[in-house]
Structure formats: structure tokens, C-alpha cells
Amino acid sequence: MRRHIGAGAALALLASCTTAEPETRADPEPSARYTFWRPAPVLEATEPAEVIKNSAVGDWRTVEPENLLIMELRGGGRVAIELATDFAPVHVANVRALARGGWWTPASVYRIQENYVVQWGLNEGEKPLPGGVVKAPPAEYDRAIAGLPIRPLGFPDSYAPMVGHVNGWPVGYDPEAGRAWMTHCYGMVGVGRDLHPDTGTGGELYAAIGHAPRHLDRNIATIGRVLEGIEQLTAHPRGTEALGFIKDPKNHIPVVRIRLAADIPPAQRPSYEVMRTDTPTFSAYVTGRANRSGSFFQRPAGGVDICNALVPTRRRVGG
Numbered sequence: 001m002r003r004h005i006g007a008g009a010a011l012a013l014l015a016s017c018t019t020a021e022p023e024t025r026a027d028p029e030p031s032a033r034y035t036f037w038r039p040a041p042v043l044e045a046t047e048p049a050e051v052i053k054n055s056a057v058g059d060w061r062t063v064e065p066e067n068l069l070i071m072e073l074r075g076g077g078r079v080a081i082e083l084a085t086d087f088a089p090v091h092v093a094n095v096r097a098l099a100r101g102g103w104w105t106p107a108s109v110y111r112i113q114e115n116y117v118v119q120w121g122l123n124e125g126e127k128p129l130p131g132g133v134v135k136a137p138p139a140e141y142d143r144a145i146a147g148l149p150i151r152p153l154g155f156p157d158s159y160a161p162m163v164g165h166v167n168g169w170p171v172g173y174d175p176e177a178g179r180a181w182m183t184h185c186y187g188m189v190g191v192g193r194d195l196h197p198d199t200g201t202g203g204e205l206y207a208a209i210g211h212a213p214r215h216l217d218r219n220i221a222t223i224g225r226v227l228e229g230i231e232q233l234t235a236h237p238r239g240t241e242a243l244g245f246i247k248d249p250k251n252h253i254p255v256v257r258i259r260l261a262a263d264i265p266p267a268q269r270p271s272y273e274v275m276r277t278d279t280p281t282f283s284a285y286v287t288g289r290a291n292r293s294g295s296f297f298q299r300p301a302g303g304v305d306i307c308n309a310l311v312p313t314r315r316r317v318g319g
Contacts, residue, residue, distance in 0.1 A: 205223075289308060
């Protein structure tokens with residue numbers, strides 16, 4: 001059956017940039033609480049590009065080869081995806097098993113929906129799953145906050161009580177419920193699934209390519225993020241069928257193979273770095289995103305949303 005994306009307090013809080021401060025008061029009914037936000041001050045800030053340029057080696061972490069998925073498309077296109085083991089460990093383990101089992105050879109990009117997602121896999125193929133793949137993973141749509149070093153963004157959000165970053169991942173979280181989840185920002189990668197209670201195996205994957213579809217948060221397993229090569233998925237005609245499916249299979253974009261970087265010979269293996277989100281440098285980066293300056297920006301916003309503060313990534317020297 002076709003798996004798709006439907007259209008429709010114990011926290012370790014790391015140092016945050018100076019932003020809006022929340023005021024919380026109790027409602028006359030004890031069960032209700034409201035959070036009010038004062039306007040954030042416009043701060044003197046360094047432009048984000050300058051923050052990146054002047055960052056130190058210790059401001060970055062190297063993506064582990066076991067957590068780096070490399071998808072090669074016909075024509076030489078390559079897409080690099082970091083896997084998020086902290087948020088969807090069973091689905092990520094499935095993706096590793098599928099890659100090592102050669103399950104995606106052959107596969108294709110068969111859905112490109114404008115301002116939404118690009119999806120790839122075998123579509124409605126019935127190819128047997130490799131050994132080690134859990135056919136019915138748990139619904140890894142959120143997880144306990146315990147053990148997550150959350151750096152709060154410091155600005156309000158429309159979809160979550162609070163948002164921030166964990167080890168380079170954009171997250172929403174609810175301190176009262178003690179739950180956290182990854183947010184569907186541009187380039188985030190998730191698992192296609194059928195209707196509830198199906199949770200998807202990881203065989204059908206998608207990447208968000210438009211305005212952040214945050215309504216998908218906590219409704220589907222998010223397993224990672226595209227680090228490089230998103231243009232290889234977006235620079236194609238959109239599908240003309242419902243939900244952006246490409247009608248004629250001959251127009252699907254063939255996937256040559258999908259491998260873990262750990263299984264690529266070291267001399268050929270790409271390597272990437274992600275800015276650490278527990279550093280003063282990242283705080284300066286977020287402040288810069290919220291308070292754009294220079295000759296162009298005459299009126300800095302004084303705020304930023306989680307999907308406009310995506311963590312910088314770069315190809316590692318020699319990678």
C-alpha cells in the first residue's frame with residue numbers, strides 16, 4: 001500500500017541569547033496557564049555569515065559516518081542526510097538495515113509536491129524487507145525530555161509551548177508534559193506511512209521542501225535532515241497527480257543507490273560538520289538571525305522562528 005505524507009522539571013537548559021522574556025501567570029482555574037511575551041529588544045548583532053566565518057574549530061562537530069546517509073541519483077546528483085538517533089532510534093536502525101541490505105536498489109523519487117515534500121522509495125513495490133528491519137516500529141513521534149540538552153530558542157512558537165535546539169536538531173517541547181520532538185523545517189527528513197496505526201518502516205522517505213509543514217510535528221517519525229544536495233530533489237518538475245505524485249513512471253528520478261557513509265571507502269567518503277548548539281558562537285548566530293543588520297536591513301525583526309534558525313552545516317575540509 002502506498003505510504004505517504006497526508007496533505008493536510010528535569011531539563012538541562014543551555015545558555016541562551018538575550019531575547020524576549022516570558023511572563024507566566026496562573027489562571028483563576030489552576031489547570032489553565034498562559035504565557036505572555038514582551039516584545040524582544042532589537043540587539044546589536046553580528047551578521048550570521050560573519051559568525052560562521054569567524055567560528056572556531058571547537059564550534060563544530062563532525063557527523064559520524066554511521067549517522068550519514070548518502071543517496072546517489074542518476075546523473076551524478078548526491079544527497080547527504082544526517083540521521084537523528086536521539087529521536088527515532090528504531091526507524092533509524094531500520095534505515096541503516098535497508099541501506100545495508102541494498103533495498104533501495106533500484107528506487108526512485110516519485111513524488112514532488114510544490115511547497116511541501118519530495119518523496120522517494122519503491123512506492124507500491126512489494127520487495128521483501130532485509131533482515132533486521134522492524135516491520136511495525138513504535139510511533140517515534142516524540143520522546144521524553146529527560147537527557148536532552150535543550151538550548152531554548154527564546155522566542156514564541158505557534159506549534160509548541162517552547163522550541164529550541166538539541167545537538168544541532170530543531171525541536172519543539174513541552175516542559176510540563178516532559179516531551180520533545182523534532183520540528184518539520186525545510187530539509188527535514190521523515191518516514192512515509194499509511195493511516196494510523198501504521199508508522200512506516202523507513203522504506204519510504206520524504207524531505208520537506210517548502211514552507212515548514214509544522215502540522216506534521218508529532219504525527220510522523222522524523223529521522224534526520226538534508227545536509228547537502230537538497231537542490232537535487234527540488235530542481236525537477238512537480239508531480240501533476242494528487243499530492244504531487246508523478247504520473248508516468250518514466251519521469252520518476254532514479255535512485256542509483258543509498259549507502260551509509262560508514263560503508264563507503266574512506267578515500268571516497270564525504271564528511272560534514274554541524275555547528276554545535278551549546279556554544280556562545282551559536283547563541284551569537286541565533287541573535288544575528290533575529291536581529292539582521294547591515295546596509296540592507298533597516299528594521300530588524302527582533303525575533304526568529306525555529307525554522308528560520310536552522311543550524312549551519314558545511315562540508316568538512318578534505319571530505
